Amino acid sequence: MESTRLAYPAANVVIVSHGSQLKLLLRDALGGGDQVLHRLVLDPCGLSIIETWPDGGTAVPRVNDTCHLAGQSGGRSGRNSDPPAWREQQTQGQPECAPQGGQLGQ
Numbered sequence: 001m002e003s004t005r006l007a008y009p010a011a012n013v014v015i016v017s018h019g020s021q022l023k024l025l026l027r028d029a030l031g032g033g034d035q036v037l038h039r040l041v042l043d044p045c046g047l048s049i050i051e052t053w054p055d056g057g058t059a060v061p062r063v064n065d066t067c068h069l070a071g072q073s074g075g076r077s078g079r080n081s082d083p084p085a086w087r088e089q090q091t092q093g094q095p096e097c098a099p100q101g102g103q104l105g106q
Contacts, residue, residue, distance in 0.1 A: 026040060029058040
């Protein structure tokens, strides 16, 4: 992740991969140990966001967000498509889901 951050210091970078590699990136961004790997659940097509800063700081505002799959068949029945009230409060000001077929807003 560090080499990607240095190569693209002011860019948004999209990494598409399988669950285990993504879990390793999330573990490192969260500063967790190996036990975190077994606690993370990543659905197919789930979006996770890792924010980085030049000083090496990180934040993880989203993990396994599948709201863009609402109404789609398959997956884990859109379990994140109808978040509980506490999650809605935590994500205020974050990108919201667009109507089906749309794009995530900024």
